[in-house]
Amino acid sequence: MGDVRRKYGFDPYLALIVAVGQMVIARGASWGQRDREPLDPYAYALLLVGPLAVLLHRRFPLLTTAAALAACDLFLIAGYAYGPSFISPGVLLVLLVVRGRRLMAWFMAGMTLASFLSYAWMVGNRDIFHSVWILTSIMLLMVVAELARIVRERRAERERTAEEESRRQASEERLTMAQELHDVLAHNISLIHVQASTALHLIDANPEQARSALATIKTASKEVLGEMRSVLDVLREGAPRSPTAGLDRLDELVERSGMEVSLERVGSRPLPSQVDRAAYRIVQESLTNAARYAPGSEVSVRLEFADGELVVQVSDTGATTPAVLSESGSGNGIPGMRERASALGGTLVAGPAGPGFQVEARLPLPEETS
Structure with a gap:
């Protein structure tokens, strides 16, 4: 698997973890949110777009992040349970920051914020505190990603110095x-x-x-x-x-x-x-x-x-x-x-x-x- 990741730019382990996590959380969220639409083949297909985007993210960072965000929006618009579709966009935003594509990451974070706020207003949820909560969540995610990037770069610098x-x-x-x-x-x-x-x-x-x-x-x-x-x-x-x-x-x-x-x-x-x-x-x-x-x-x-x-x-x-x-x-x-x-x-x-x-x-x- 390590050779495949280095040669072709794939991330099979992380994609598998995201796929399993989204499926498990989707079943639990669907069972707990009775007022939302039950899962069907279309929902599962949308949930698989995110792990596929994670798999191909090294080779197509912007395209895969946009695809995962679009699948997340479609999942919400279709009326399925909140929660599982957020995982893939969040993971991809973190990967963009950690892998040094910070400008692209912050641009996509802004697009994510705009899409989530647009959906909230579309369904009639115009509470200012809900909007602030969405903004805070995305900002917190990006701050954590930046901290992870700093830690990774410092570790790499220490390794270079030691070498x-x-x-x-x-x-x-x-x-x-x-x-x-x-x-x-x-x-x-x-x-x-x-x-x-x-x-x-x-x-x-x-x-x-x-x-x-x-x-x-x-x-x-x-x-x-x-x-x-x-x-x-x-x-x-x-x-x-x-x-x-x-x-x-x-x-x-x-x-x-x-x-x-x-x-x-x-x-x-x-x-x-x-x-x-x-x-x-x-x-x-x-x-x-x-x-x-x-x-x-x-x-x-x-x-x-x-x-x-x-x-x-x-x-x-x-x-x-x-x-x-x-x-x-x-x-x-x-x-x-x-x-x-x-x-x-x-x-x-x-x-x-x-x-x-x-x-x-x-x-x-x-x-x-x-």
């Missing part, structure tokens, strides 16, 4: 995953490349050091596969996501970097997960850049837990051997680190420092609760 927010969050999540994948791949692939070059260079002259480089390649490849699986698992609904790398794994990161790295921590305190992840990725990307552009240099990593911020500083002393990967970078390393810092309300400065290079990030921290 836009959902799309925005999904876009942010995709951006985060892309950034995570970039950091993971850039660091580990660069490390694998450097170690592979070292192994090839030393495999004959120094097999033990070459073996160590190959072991580092094995560890790095396992790490990149694990982290990629962790990030991509988010794309599968309900899939668990393993904890993202943080500063607790910094020693492991330094160990497998293949460079001389000194690590210094000044102070300590629990960190929010976003800050913890960002600090780790900044150190990781900085080590990647050092391996790519400054091979053979000495690298120092300093973490300072100052008041209200975490200062991450990574500096190198400059390349001592040719930078075999200097032309293979993506160019997104430093901008990506700066974006991570900015997203947390922090700053990141990167540039030459003497013969080497230095990255310094300042990430704000919430106040510690006692």
Whole structure:
């Protein structure tokens, strides 16, 4: 039924409800109003015009509303019981308002008022209070319809807002995953490349050091596969996501970097997960850049837990051997680190420092609760 309504513009459920309601009320009203004409085939035919108009209302709004009003007037003029014939015009007026055809709805409401008042005067009922009652009833119906329209539009607006927010969050999540994948791949692939070059260079002259480089390649490849699986698992609904790398794994990161790295921590305190992840990725990307552009240099990593911020500083002393990967970078390393810092309300400065290079990030921290 839902497909029929969407494809052809029919309302079978509502039409059936109106048909049953009019028939039941007509029998009761006819039994209670003995002075009116009893129901006959002509009366039932007029009562079926309204449900048929409701069925076709989406495709022919003005024509069906006018047809239902005409059937209602004919039902009254024929002398049948008051009540059942009013249902279809009322439903159609409400549908016009709710579906956004307000001007047409108010025009047809005026036509309904004119026809009802004309019938009352025609049968000799010229009581001013009866006329006011008819006017009030139609106005009340239209006010209720307008309120229903407002409620419907506000609900639709809330749904649109929720959908836009959902799309925005999904876009942010995709951006985060892309950034995570970039950091993971850039660091580990660069490390694998450097170690592979070292192994090839030393495999004959120094097999033990070459073996160590190959072991580092094995560890790095396992790490990149694990982290990629962790990030991509988010794309599968309900899939668990393993904890993202943080500063607790910094020693492991330094160990497998293949460079001389000194690590210094000044102070300590629990960190929010976003800050913890960002600090780790900044150190990781900085080590990647050092391996790519400054091979053979000495690298120092300093973490300072100052008041209200975490200062991450990574500096190198400059390349001592040719930078075999200097032309293979993506160019997104430093901008990506700066974006991570900015997203947390922090700053990141990167540039030459003497013969080497230095990255310094300042990430704000919430106040510690006692």
